[in-house]
Amino acid sequence: MIPQTFEYTAPKTLDEAMVLLEGGGKPLAGGMSLIPMMKLRLATPEHLIDLGRIKDLDYIREAAGELHIGATATHSSVENSALVKAKCPLLAAAAGAIGDPQIRNVGTMGGSVAHADPAADYPAALQALEAKIVIRGAKGERTVSAADFFVDAFTTTLDAGEVVREVVVPVEQAGTGTSYMKMPQPASGFAIVGVAVRVRRGGGKITLARIGVTGLSNIGYRASAAEKALEGSAGTADDIMKAAALVTQGVDANSDLHASAEYRKHLASVYAARAITAAASKA
Amino acid sequence: MATTIIQTEKLVGKRIRRREDPRLITGTATYVDDIQMPGMHHAAIVRSPHAAAKIRSINIKAAAEAPGVVAVFTGKDTEKVGPVPCGASLPGLRVPHHYILAIDRVYLVGHPVAVVVATDRYLARDAADLVEVEWEVLPAVADPEKAIAPGAPPVHPQWPDNVAFVYHQEGGDVDKAFAEAEVVVKQRITSQRLIPSAMETRGVLAEWRGADRQMTLYTSTQIPHLVRTLVSGMLGLEENRMRVIAPEVGGGFGSKLNVYSEEALMGFVSMKIGKPVKWIESRRENFLCTIHGRGHVDYFEVAAKKDGTILGIKLKLIQDQGAYHQLLGPAIPTLSVLMMPGLYRTKNVRAEIVGVFTNCTPTDAYRGAGRPEATHGIERMVDILADELKMDPAEIRLKNFVHNEEFPFPTATGLTYDSGDYAAPLQKAMGIVDYKKLLAEQAEARKQGKLMGIGICTYGEICGFGPSPATPAGGWECGTVRVEPSGKVTVLTGSCHHGQGEETTFAQIAADELGVDIDDILVLRGDTAIVPYGIGTFGSRATAIGGTALYFALQDLKVKIKKFGAVLLGSPDVSFANGQVTCNKMGKSVSFKEVAAASYRAMKLPPNTEPGLVSTHFWEPPNFTFGFGAHIAVTEIDPETGQITVRRYLAVDDCGNIINPLLVDGQVHGGVAQGMGQALWEQGVYDDNGQLITGEYTDYAMPRAHMMPWIQSEHTITPSPVNPLGVKGVGEAGTIGASPSLVNSVVDALSHLGVRHIDMPMTPEKIWKLVAGGKN
Amino acid sequence: MLARAIPGCEGLEQTGPDEYRMKMKMALASLSGAFEGKVKITDSNPPSSFRLLVEGSSKIGFVKGEGLLTLTASGENTDISYEGDAQIGGTMAAIGQRLIDGTSKMMIKKFFEKLTAESAS
Incomplete structure (x- = not known):
């Protein structure tokens, strides 16, 4: 670990930190992304403000x-x-x-x-x-x-x-089932695709569905089309499959060494179906 | 004098915990980077970001003037230092002159172009950023098959075809075998580039004492004596004026079985500045500048009869050598050729190796070094043949194995398999997993649309490298036993263990032979000033050769112990056992400790005997040893995602006699993990411009503990007749057995979909596409 | 206009008919670097298409992007489509795999957003 020279301050209070940050400091929390970048000198902050002591x-x-x-x-x-x-x-x-x-x-x-x-x-x-x-x-x-x-x-x-x-x-209301499922990238552990699901039932129907997707594109997003398809349905296996197929709708999937865009999209639907099924079974 | 006889328990064969572990797991071991010296300087190396480029100019002014910087050297300064050596010799081998710093052109990303020396490591690194290099970027080639295609950019302009060497080997009558064949199967099989990833990166500390004209070079290496011989030569320094010390070495896997430019460079710098200088490789440098392993593209053809009898094997092997030859690079694929028949009887083989230059990191020995590639090839081919003939993969292997009565068995490639019972581990493995039951389960699973595979690999491996004529630098090993006057025992070995545990196993051997407590024994290695000479630790050789050298040194010593005991007891009729020299007739004994003291006190010497109790033995093995075994992997595949689950992994290895079963388990577990890494996750990938895109652990998928299945390690024992310990070697067995058994298992799971081969690593996306598309 | 459209561009100096020297600051997540390079327009086929080549190098590596921009009139608007690829080298290549696709998309998006904004003004 041979980063470029930097100043380091560990304020004890958030107010102190705010003053330091106003002066152009870079906040450091756990450092799990920042430190490796500094190690490679890809990140060269001049002043680190460690929030860890607050x-x-x-x-x-x-x-x-x-x-x-x-x-x-x-x-x-x-x-x-x-x-x-x-x-x-x-x-x-x-x-x-x-x-x-x-x-x-x-x-x-x-x-x-x-x-x-x-x-x-x-x-x-x-x-x-x-x-x-x-x-x-x-x-x-x-x-x-x-x-x-x-x-x-x-x-x-x-x-x-x-x-x-x-x-x-x-705080999750009673009757809500949730699930998070992901395929980790084998080297970094980051999600190739990760799907978070909340499902609530009432009167034999899915009354609430919230689906968050990460790893697929540039941003973690809510799969609104899939949510809409699920809400109001009976939440049968067929309903779930149909909804899961919609999680990638309109999404520009990324591609890298570990997964092509096509595969990522496929995985998003598979993991969505599994996560919805798991969440629904707990709802 | 005491007359009691102490019955010492034999330690060889016992599961004894490693004596080196406490310092390793408490973080108190001394690696190169832990060594501090007064006046020590630090070096940072400026490296090429381009895979191929001409150096138009290097401006070191700003760097040289930076705070703390005492010197900056470029290729012009180091031009006269000898080239980084290639120890492999093959007919027609093209060896590019490998300067320790580039002169006017770079051939790979990471190519060193300048070294900045400062009083502080951070200042050196800062100043390295100030070295300005003006590049003229040239086209690069990173794929060996593309490199030998017409029109490829030449890696070395003097050899526009990018061919480093072509090597032929042939045995028997291959053309006849293929003419008579009832079936021929062919397959292209790759063994991808791997990055060895020792936990400790390389590091060098050079201390030149000009007044004494002596240099001490601390380096993280598997071969300190060879480093001394070669690096002193590079520096033009007399060999006896250089001392090389390999302190604690945090893993090597073959990547430290080498001589690197930085070893000579630090020696050069220290001589120039007259101060000690240290360089510690960063992980990024380790990815780029330490050798890679594998890098094969193999075209296999196997001729057989309809009953499964293998008649002959053809192999065209394209070896990605990278931009340079490191110490053994070109020799590694020749080991693949030696082992290409596997455990099978066929006498008809033909191989052609094309070694290819690419603008990539040089390839060289990596755990298994040529044998995993060979085993992967032949074991895949045997499965493909079985599939073609609708035979059971176990049955076809049993049919072709060398028979027990044929040992020592001369192979088609010129080796002599020392001993074996090749069916035994396979049958044992099939029994343990209940092979028939597994087959029934698989049939049932398929009916339900589930994907389950059973993969078998039977392997043979060359261990105990090796008889000297078969090696570039001598294949013997040296062992010294020095009994101190107090009766404590110091073992000096030319083996240079770096995680294998010889401080424990060699102590077990010595404790048994001398009948002393294991805690009275200290095993030292890795210092050319204290060990007479040594070849080093690699190629599953330490116990088979270094252990044997030690064994013979102990035998010599025992003769001398008896002589001194006889003098002390006043009778020539003595025996030595359990740490006592005993005269049965007199009913008297003297202890080992008393003998040791007397030998140094030298009041009364036995006839024609020198004082002291020291014995050194250089042992030259008459042959390699050949370990073998059978691994079975049971896998399940998620058809929706392509993810592979290894449900069961069984290794049945025959490494001859076992000194310490606990350490053998450890070797098998670690080896299997590395083989599994290749089969499932690891890949050194370059883009078309020669940039290593798996150049950090964010993209290079190292196997980790939580990714491992339970590994069951079992054995059959066929002692080797090559050495008196009856040992063969096990350091690389796991790696060799793992990748073919896993690939065979996954191909088996998909075989009913028409899949016949899958190249490694078997990523989920690859598998998903095969399941979706149903073809290879 | 180009200078303002290229994300992070801090200065563009014409060195030839269709060639510019560029200073660019890239800041992405915690990654930061000052790049020096050039921008070149080739295969200019006004008003329908041109090829844009952007090259930059810094202490942390180098980037090279090449793309074909096609402009098609659709009613009152002009649609711009883009086809191209990006290369990175040096230290950046060590961690770039996971980021290169998404990042280049983001840069291109920013480029067009700014280009559109600049065109409108």
Whole structure:
């Protein structure tokens, strides 16, 4: 690890961090994406602001029917939190699917979300959960929906000097089944395709369907056509197959060494069918 | 004097935990990078980002003036340093002059062009970015078959056809065999480039002491003595004035069975600046600048009778050599040819190797070195033949094996298989997995539309490299036993283990022979100043040759121990066992410790005997040893995604006598993991411009623990007659057996869809396409 | 106009009839690099098509992109279609596999968005 020279500051409070970030610092959370890039000198930040020492960013708590996940809560703390497992099992499942144990022990919710890797696991779940991202900047806080937060590959609505303060997800209502399924890329563990599903039943019908897809294209997205097809249906195997076939509708799939666009699209439908089936069986 | 006899428990054959493990798992072992020296400088190497380019100019001014920088050297400065050596000699071999720093042209991405030396590693790295190279980018070629096609850009302009060598080998009457054949099967089979990925990257620390005219070179290598001989030659330094030390070496897998430019470069720099200088390879450099393995395209043809009898084999082997020959590169595919008949009796073989230059990292020995490729080829071909003839893959193998009464068996390629019972491991494996039941289960699964495969590989491997005439640098090994005056025992071995565990197994051998506690034995290796000479650890040779050298040194020593014991007891009629020299007639014994003390005190010497208890033996083996075995892999395939699940993996290996079953298990597990890596995940992929696009672990899929199935390791034991320990070798067996058994298994799962062959790695997308398309 | 349309372009200096020297800053995720290179227009076939060649090199490697832009009138608007590929080399190639396809799409998208905006203004 021989990066370019950089300054390093570890503020104790978010207010302190805001001042430093305004001066042009680069926020460091778990560093699971940033550090490897610095190692190769592909990233050459001049000043790292380590958010890891800010105690009031590392929390998972429930308030008013929602779970609040602090930016520096690690993936493993989300994965293993009794609260998250009970109240928002989809998020716990997505966290548990990230990388490997070492990455999950260090990587953070805020870091992952702000990095907006198109193959990260969280975006699928956050889209399906219609999560809110609370952003802190020098001028104060603003809250945006996951749908608005992710703009393109590695591109979010975060402005310079802003950081993710927390992620807010709803407490899952009774009668909702969820599932996250992915095919990991064998080298990196990132999703070749990952599908997050929430399904609620009522009166013999699917009353709510939320499907988030990651890995397929430049951005984790909600598969609206598939959701619409599923909602109101009886949720039979046939209904599920039909809906799953729609998850790639209108999507410009990416292609790389590990999976062609054609295969990725196929996998998205397969994993969607499996995740919907699994979620529906729990609903 | 005590008369009690201590009955020492024999340690050979016991599952003894590795004595090297505590320091390794507590992070206290000393690797090259852990060594610090007063005045030590650090080097960073500037490398080409292009696969082929002319160097128009190099401007080192800014780098030379950067903080902490003491020197910058380019190819002009190092031109007179000897070339990076190629130890392989084949008729007509074209050997490009391999400068340690490029002079006016680069041939691969990562080609070193300058070295920046600074007082601090970070400053050296910063300054390396300031070296300005003006390039004239040239067209590159990265695929060996494209490289030999007409019109390909020449890698080395002096050889426009990109052919490094053509090598023929033939045995028996191949044309007759093919003329008489009732069936001929043909297949193109590739063995992709692999990146060895030792956990410790390479590293070199050179310390030149000009006043003494002596150099110490610490380097992460499998072959310290050969490095000394060759690197001292490159530097024009007398061999005896260089000391090479391989401290703890964190894995090699063949990638450190080499002599690299950086070893000479650090020596050069240290001599120039008069200070110690260290270079530690980054992981990125390791991907680009340390040798790769495999890189074959094989065209196989097998002639057979309808009853499955193999009559002859033809092979055209295209070996991707990369841009240069490293130490053994061109010799590696010749090992594939030697083993191309596998365990089968056929005496008619013909092989042609075309070694091809590409603008890629040189290929050389990687765990198995030629034998995995050979085994993969013949074992795939036997399955293809079985499929053609609608025969059972086990049956066709049993039909063609060398018979037990034919050993020692001269092969069509000129080898002599030492001993074997080739049917035994296969039959044992079939029994363990209940082969018939598996076949029935598979038939049932197919009815339900499920994809399940059973894959068999039987392999033979050349171990114990090797008799000297068959090797480029001597094939013997050296063992020294030095009993200290206190009775503690120091074993010095020319084997240079780097994770294999010889500190344990060699201590077991010595403890048994001398009847002393294993904790009284220290095994040292890897330092040319303390070990008389050595060839090194590679080619499944350490125990078979280094262990045997040690064994003979121990026998010599035992004779001397008896002589000293006889003097102490005052009777010539003595025996030595269990750490005691005993005169039965007198009913008296002296302990090993007492003998050791007396030998150095030298109050009374036995006739014609020197003081001290030291013995050295150089052992030259009369033959290779030939390990063999049978692996069975059971796989299931998800038809929707193409994902492969290895449901069961069984390895039945015959490595002769086993010194430590725990370590043999470890070797088999690690070897299978590497073979599985090739079969399922790993691939060194270049784009058309010669850029390595699997150049970090984000894209190069190393097998990891959570990806591994349970591996069952079993054995049959056929002692080798080649050495008194009866051992063969097992370091590479797992790798050799794994890839064919896995590919055979997956092809078997899809055979009813018309699939006959799948090239590695068997990625889910490839399998999905085959399931969807139903053809190969 | 080209200078403003090329994402990250910090300066374009004409060096020939259809050739420009370019300074470009690329920032993607945490990756950042200052590239120097050239932009070249070839096979110019106004008003329907031209080929755009963009080359840049930096300490972290080099990029090369080549594309054929085809403009077709559709009513009052002009549709622009693009066909091409991108190469990367050097250190960037080490991690680029997963990113190259998506990233080049994104850059091209930005290019056209800006081009459209510039054309409109």
